[in-house]
Amino acid sequence: MTAMRRMLVRCxxxxxxxxxxxxxxxxxxxxxxxxxxxxxxQQGRRFDFAALRGRPLLVSVFYASCHSxxxxxxxxxxxARRAAGAGAPDVLMVSFDPAHDDVAALAAMAAMHxxxxxxxxxxxxxxxxxxxxxxxxxxxxRPRGDGDFSHNVVIxxxxxxxxxxxxxxxxxxxxxxxVAAVRRLAAAR
Amino acid sequence: MIRSLxxxxxxxxxxxxxxxxxxxxxxxxxxxxxxxxxxGGARAVEVPAFRMRATPxxxxxxxxxxxxxxxxxxxxxxxxxxxxxxxxxWAGASTLGAGAPPNQxxxxxxxxxxxxxxxxxxxxxxxxxxWEYAAAADATRRxxxxxxxxxAQALARLTAAFGAAPAEVGGDAPNxxxxxxxxxxxxEWVDDYAALFVNSDARQPGEAALLGLCGGAALAxxxxxxYALLMRVAALAALAPADxADNVGFRCVQDIEGxxxx
Numbered sequence: 001m002t003a004m005r006r007m008l009v010r011c012x013x014x015x016x017x018x019x020x021x022x023x024x025x026x027x028x029x030x031x032x033x034x035x036x037x038x039x040x041x042q043q044g045r046r047f048d049f050a051a052l053r054g055r056p057l058l059v060s061v062f063y064a065s066c067h068s069x070x071x072x073x074x075x076x077x078x079x080a081r082r083a084a085g086a087g088a089p090d091v092l093m094v095s096f097d098p099a100h101d102d103v104a105a106l107a108a109m110a111a112m113h114x115x116x117x118x119x120x121x122x123x124x125x126x127x128x129x130x131x132x133x134x135x136x137x138x139x140x141x142r143p144r145g146d147g148d149f150s151h152n153v154v155i156x157x158x159x160x161x162x163x164x165x166x167x168x169x170x171x172x173x174x175x176x177x178x179v180a181a182v183r184r185l186a187a188a189r
Numbered sequence: 190m191i192r193s194l195x196x197x198x199x200x201x202x203x204x205x206x207x208x209x210x211x212x213x214x215x216x217x218x219x220x221x222x223x224x225x226x227x228x229g230g231a232r233a234v235e236v237p238a239f240r241m242r243a244t245p246x247x248x249x250x251x252x253x254x255x256x257x258x259x260x261x262x263x264x265x266x267x268x269x270x271x272x273x274x275x276x277x278x279w280a281g282a283s284t285l286g287a288g289a290p291p292n293q294x295x296x297x298x299x300x301x302x303x304x305x306x307x308x309x310x311x312x313x314x315x316x317x318x319x320w321e322y323a324a325a326a327d328a329t330r331r332x333x334x335x336x337x338x339x340x341a342q343a344l345a346r347l348t349a350a351f352g353a354a355p356a357e358v359g360g361d362a363p364n365x366x367x368x369x370x371x372x373x374x375x376x377e378w379v380d381d382y383a384a385l386f387v388n389s390d391a392r393q394p395g396e397a398a399l400l401g402l403c404g405g406a407a408l409a410x411x412x413x414x415x416y417a418l419l420m421r422v423a424a425l426a427a428l429a430p431a432d433x434a435d436n437v438g439f440r441c442v443q444d445i446e447g448x449x450x451x
Contacts, residue, residue, distance in 0.1 A: 028268075029266075029267040029268035029269060030267070030268040030269050031267075031269065032269065034267040034269045034270065035269070129304070131380075132301055132304065132430075135300070135301070135383065135430040136269055136430075140381075140383035140384040141384055142227075142381055142384035142385075150227075150384065151384075
């Protein structure tokens, strides 16, 4: 009995060590967490993008003064999360206009769209290459000179290690295949 | 003690500029009409002055870079930033070999890696408008594009280079600004290349916008006479930022203090 217990304890210790090692190991080569990005969210919370590793995540980029595609992106993500049900991944939206999008602008946007800070982070980059980050998502943008940007829209679903498992550029009614992927990851948690 | 000495010498080493620091030449600002509709098209835009590398980055220069920044070695680079084939002309991860002569332009380099290289020179990749503006000059004129013979020559040299390994950098006569190889040697990454294909109406939801995002509909040329240039745009359009290509190299630009960008 004691031997059995000792073995169980040892197994548990091994498992814990393995879990610890997985968290500390560098992210896979194709993980978005290869990108170094220091962020600050709508509540002023500062965090590293890579610190979000460990759970699935919905990611997109935006800028606060964008009045059509960006609100629609938020709405589309909200719909995808509702469709996925309980355990739907949290959301990170990164501004590519940090010169204008300060914490107050992010907070105003969060309030306007009534997003829950427990699950949504609207963030501005403080350090790091946000243009390269957007490129890893497949997003390109360019200033139009009037304070607006031309940009495409991508919503990406990351697995716990930061690999893109699904992407969608469809706004409004979310892409069924994308919602199915979100639901699968939600169910696996 | 020994450790701090070691650290000090390491720091001193990393502060040293790369051997034979790259030559940048000043490109004065001016009004310019792009072939791309997105860049203003029919109307001229004001391009602010900048400094540009006289020649594309060579294999030897890129080798020195990956030795300083080993995360960009081909055996260590994250797959996120470089597709298979990255630097594959080289004999090894830190050796050039016969297939990659030191003075040839570095090709099979991803947009991410090119950006990182430029940052290491306190520089950045040029924007398309800067590259196109600088490349419009011949030896005597700031804008030689209306010269059909000059355009035909650029096209002939470009097509002759297809399939062949690129020639050494600096082999041609410099243009008005002192820039070599602008129109002939390799195609070159520009910082905003992916955004060139973003439809300006992409903010509108719906089918039309999505079509635009696929590239084709967004590629609008205000002037189609410069075929060599259009081929260059099309070649870049086909690449993802982690991709490299045999005939795509890069050069960097530096901002000039006090020069305002729109």
